[in-house]
Amino acid sequence: MIAIFMFIILIVFVLLGAPISMAMAIGALAAIKYSGLDPVIIPSLISGGMSNYTLMAIPFFIFLGNIMNSGGITERIFDWCEALVGHMKGSLAQVNVVTSVVFAAISGTAVANAAGLGMLGVKAMRSKGYDGKFSTGVTVAASLLGPIIPPSVVLLVFGSLSNTSPGKLFMAGLLPGLILAAALMAQIYFMCATGKVQCPEPEKFSLKKLITATKRSIFALLCPVLLFLGVGTGVATATEVGILGCVYAIFVSIIYKTFSLKNLIDALKKTITSASSIMFLTGVGSVIAWVMTxxxxxxxxxxxxxxxxxxxxxxxxxxxxxxLFLGCFMDGTSIQLVMVPVLMPIAAAFGIDMIHLGVVVALAVTIGASTPPVGVCLFVLSTVTGEPLENVIAGTKTFYLPIFIALLFVTFFPPIVTWLPNLLLGA
Structure with a gap:
């Protein structure tokens, strides 16, 4: 009864337009007060929820993505991807997806992907004659790769809530992320081949251009490789890999002569804003989890x-x-904070592997970033590109089918998720 009362309060405040963190805090406080318990326990519960070592990695991966965005490194990655797949049907749309794969292996969030590639990818596509609706739709869909391909902030949150190895979760997300990328690229090819969208003729593949682009961006491309090796071999924890990644990103921006104190401070400000929001949500979520337990x-x-x-x-x-229903109204972190404590005993009762469940949850809640009315990536793309929100939504809808096919494929074929972490880090 008390839990129902808590969720009613939470939903009411969300519908009234209150920030989700505030709605969760008020709901938890009301539930504890209604149950006759002393609210003095709330600070200790919040502190306990925020003190998980796994969560320390989150600000470092966010900072890493912000450095890459502000240091001009994303442009080099985009140019390399264009040299690699720009000859395919759909050309720059395919480049957009592949760039998101590479950038996802650095940033760890959908918002960072959307913001980083919003101006760059959409501007490049528009200059070649692509429709603004299609360009922003591709970018929103591709940004969903951010929280799936390692490193992933969403998977870090799941790991902290479920006491599951972040390293195994990271490795588990790689193949599903690549499957999603392949599904998006297949949809782009189909749309361009059938004339559903007007796509300019791609340029012919040039090995010389690829070699030149590789030389120009080699240090940037090594960043995701080093992160993957660090986690995949088990020689470093997720937090340690995040720290090393930040140092390496600063080093790369210095090499490329794009480093500046202003960019560093801007990256720090964005990181503090994003990370503090996630940490506060996690603390409040621990109170809700305690009430539900x-x-x-x-x-x-x-x-x-x-x-x-x-x-x-x-x-x-x-x-x-x-x-998926909750994803239409709440962000991924909030959904996990409410649902993971509920899902853990269900997984145990039905023999669902926690690594498999973690990736399924991550992919499902991430899709919410692309669905109205509160899909954050939709608003980010509309803001950074100037494209009307209704056009961004319409463009994104054309990619829901491959996204949901990839989700079902990952959900009902667990070995896709568990094979790689079991191979590299043991069952």
């Missing part, structure tokens, strides 16, 4: 599902529907 909400839902079905795939489908 005290009220035995996870056990009640688990027992209901056990009585309803014995198939873990039916349960996974139900979980997907819930996460």
């Amino acid at each position: 005290k009220e035995q909400v996870p056990q009640t839902i688990t027992n209901a599902l056990v009585g309803f079905t014995s198939s873990k795939y039916v349960v996974l489908l139900i979980i997907l529907f819930i996460l």
Whole structure:
């Protein structure tokens, strides 16, 4: 009863337009007060939720992405990707997706991907005659790769909430991320080949151009490789890899002569804003998780599902529907803070691998960044490109089919997720 009261308060304040963190805090406070407990326990619960070592990696990966954006490094990566896949049908749209793959292996968030490639990718596509609706739609869809391909802030949050290895989660996200990228590229090819969008004829592949672009961007391209090796070999924790990545990014910006104190300060300001928001949400989320545990909400839902079905795939489908619905109204971190404590006992009861569940949850909540009414990537693209919001939404809708196909593929074929982490880091 108390948990229901808490969620009613939370939903009411969200509908009134309150920030999700404030709505969660008020809901948790009301629930504790209503239950007769002393609210003095709230600070200790918030502090405990924010003190998880895994969460230390989050500000470093956000800072890393901001440095790459402000240091002019993203442009070099884009030029290299253009030399690599610019000859394909769909040309710059394909380049946009591949650039997002590379940038996702550095930034770890959808917003950083959308902001970093919003101006660069869309501007390049418009200059070649691509429709603004299609250009922004491609960029929004491609930005969803950010939280899936390692390193991933979303997976770090899941790891901290579920006590799951961040390294294994990172490795688990690689193949699903590449599958999503392949699905988007196939959709682009189909749309251009069938004339659904007007795509200019691509340039012929030039090995000389690729070699030149590789030389020009080699230090930038080494960053995701080093991050992957650090986590994949287990020689460093996610936090240590994040720190080393930041140092390396600053080093690269100095080599490319794009480093400035102003850019560094701007990157720090953006990092503090983003990271503090996530950390506060995590702290408040721990209070909500405590209330739900005290009220035995996870056990009640688990027992209901056990009585309803014995198939873990039916349960996974139900979980997907819930996460996708919540993604229309809440950001990914908030959804995880509310849902992961509920999903953990369900996963245990139905034999769902936690690594598999983590990637499924990450992909499902990330899709919410591209769905109205509160899809943050839609607003980011509209802001940085000047394209009307309704055009951005319309362009993004054309990519929902391949996105959902990739989601279902990852959900119902667990080895896609678990094979690589088991191979590299052990079962």
